[in-house]
Each structure stands twice: as C-alpha cells, then as structure tokens.
Amino acid sequence: MKNIIKNGRITEKASFMQEKNAYTFDVSVKANKTEIKKAIFTLYKVKPVKVNVLPVPKKNIMSKGRAGTKGGGRKAVVYLKKEDKIELI
Numbered sequence: 589m590k591n592i593i594k595n596g597r598i599t600e601k602a603s604f605m606q607e608k609n610a611y612t613f614d615v616s617v618k619a620n621k622t623e624i625k626k627a628i629f630t631l632y633k634v635k636p637v638k639v640n641v642l643p644v645p646k647k648n649i650m651s652k653g654r655a656g657t658k659g660g661g662r663k664a665v666v667y668l669k670k671e672d673k674i675e676l677i
Contacts, residue, residue, distance in 0.1 A: 592619045592627040596676040597663055611674050615641065615664045624664050632674050638667040
C-alpha cells in the first residue's frame with residue numbers, strides 16, 4: 589500500500605481544495621481508483637467518498653546548457669466527508 593501513494597502534493601491550489609475536504613496525493617502510475625481508496629483507508633483510517641486520478645505532464649527544462657525533462661506521473665484528488673480530516677505535513 590505504501591508504494592501506491594507516494595506523498596501528499598502541497599501546492600497553493602491543493603491547499604485551497606483542502607478547505608473543501610479534497611486532498612491531493614502523488615500516486616503510482618499503475619495504481620487505479622480502488623487501490624487508491626484502499627491505500628487511503630489503511631494509511632489515514634478515513635473512507636474516501638470519491639477519487640479522481642489525473643496525469644501530471646512532463647516539463648521541458650534546460651540545465652547547464654542541456655535539454656531535459658522533469659516531472660510527469662499521476663496525481664489523485666481524494667474527496668472526504670465533511671467530518672473527516674487528513675493531516676498532511
């Protein structure tokens with residue numbers, strides 16, 4: 589279960605969504621919605637209402653005069669009931 593959810597995404601947009609009980613996590617590329625729901629339940633002991641999975645596009649960068657890419661992967665937005673909370677550090 590630990591390798592399904594990598595870490596919580598702490599961004600400005602994600603912090604605004606936390607006020608509406610929607611939490612954003614970086615997830616494995618091979619994980620599906622039911623696996624993500626089970627992983628959230630085992631790690632945080634809360635039952636998600638809904639899970640949306642979105643791709644994170646790669647970005648082209650220049651580093652020391654060489655072209656490369658960074659990022660990429662998937663993220664999941666987990667919606668909880670009003671009384672449930674998750675503490676992300």
